[in-house]
Amino acid sequence: MPAPRFYCPDPPAPGGTLELPSEAAHHARRVLRLRTNDAVQVFDGKGAALNGKICEIDNKHVLLHELQTCIADAEPALRIVLAQAMCGSEKMDWVMQKATELGATEIVPVQTQRSVARLSGERADKRATHWRQVAIAACEQCGRNTLPLIGPPRELGGWLTEVRGLEAARFVLLPEGDSALGRQTPKRTVVLLVGPEGGLDDNEVKMARLAGFIPVRMGNRVLRTETAAMASLAAVQTLWGDFS
Numbered sequence: 568m569p570a571p572r573f574y575c576p577d578p579p580a581p582g583g584t585l586e587l588p589s590e591a592a593h594h595a596r597r598v599l600r601l602r603t604n605d606a607v608q609v610f611d612g613k614g615a616a617l618n619g620k621i622c623e624i625d626n627k628h629v630l631l632h633e634l635q636t637c638i639a640d641a642e643p644a645l646r647i648v649l650a651q652a653m654c655g656s657e658k659m660d661w662v663m664q665k666a667t668e669l670g671a672t673e674i675v676p677v678q679t680q681r682s683v684a685r686l687s688g689e690r691a692d693k694r695a696t697h698w699r700q701v702a703i704a705a706c707e708q709c710g711r712n713t714l715p716l717i718g719p720p721r722e723l724g725g726w727l728t729e730v731r732g733l734e735a736a737r738f739v740l741l742p743e744g745d746s747a748l749g750r751q752t753p754k755r756t757v758v759l760l761v762g763p764e765g766g767l768d769d770n771e772v773k774m775a776r777l778a779g780f781i782p783v784r785m786g787n788r789v790l791r792t793e794t795a796a797m798a799s800l801a802a803v804q805t806l807w808g809d810f811s
Contacts, residue, residue, distance in 0.1 A: 570606040570618065571599055572707045578609050578617055578634070585609065585619065585631045592629040595621075601629070608637060610706070612714040641710040643670040645808035646756040648735070650675040651796055652763035653682035653720055656694075658793045663698045663717065667705035669800040670809060673716040674698075677723045681765035691719040723771060727778040730758060737780040740795050741772065744784035748799065751781065753807035761796045 573591040587595060587609075595601045603621050609631070610616040616637040623630035649671045651662050659676065666674050676698070678685055686694055698717050706714055730737065735756035738748065760780055767775070772782070785798050804810040 569710070570608045571595065571601065572608045572610060572616075572710070574612060574703045574707060575609040576611055578611050578615065581617060581634050581636050583634055584622070585617075585634060587629040587631065592627075595629050596624060596626070607631060609634075610637075610712040612703070612706070612712070614640075614642070614713045616712045637712075639710070640712065642713050643672075643804065643809045645670075645753075645803070646672045646735075647800065647803060647808070648673045648675065648730075648756065648758040649796060649800065650677050650726065650758065650760045652677050652679045652723075652761060652767070652792060653684045653686070654763055654792050655683055659684070659694075659698070660701050662793050662796050663701045664705045665797050666800060667702045667711065667715050668709045669797065670711075670804060671715050671800060674702075675718070675726060676720040677726055677760075678720050679723050679763050679771055680768050682763045686720050695719040724774060727774050727780075731778045733758065737778070738783045738799070739767070739772065739775040739780040740785060740799055741767070741782045742784060742789045744782040746781065746783055748783045748785070748802050749806055751783065757803050757807070759796070759799050759803070761792055761799065764792055 573587055579585050601621055603624055605621050608616055608618050617634045618637045619631040619634040621629060622632040649666050653676055663674060695718055702715055702717055735758045736754040737758045739760040760775055785795055790798060
């Protein structure tokens, strides 16, 4: 059984000792019921990870020792950017979690005309912090050592302008898309744009096309926004990434 994993943004050098952050320590004690000499792994969210053992655990502290560099790397070779139109909070959390598990390098929440939820200012920053915690938990579970980049919601038009010059294969998912994803030419970076529950409006589709996005369809059925996001990630990984 794999050792429990914990996010620690500032781990020490190999051979040192480490006290788990308070939230991670609480999870180790109260949820996982870990004990002295149990093996654990910590990662910094930037690609590095250490294996260690619990040498001390009490009601306030969990201390690790025998820290050794872990060379396992679960990052995909393919860089995948998922732009997900804002939807309900539970659906967005689900997208953040599953996209992290499926290897998305960056997840961009975008505001569209038909987005159910619209956030700005402090509320947007707080939601981005929450999404980052969802991604951290997903990385702890799936074995990734690098956190996906997640920021506050962006306006679709501004984001499209930024990615227009990116060296990448760009696809917008549409039920009436011109082609299937499997007929496209892969590149080292893939950008996926997924619309909201009501779909992108005609002007947004036009903007996406002008930004170099190719409209693709995912089969002959109309998928929910969160289903389309995960189906496209899995398809890209199958065609050109980890699953191939």
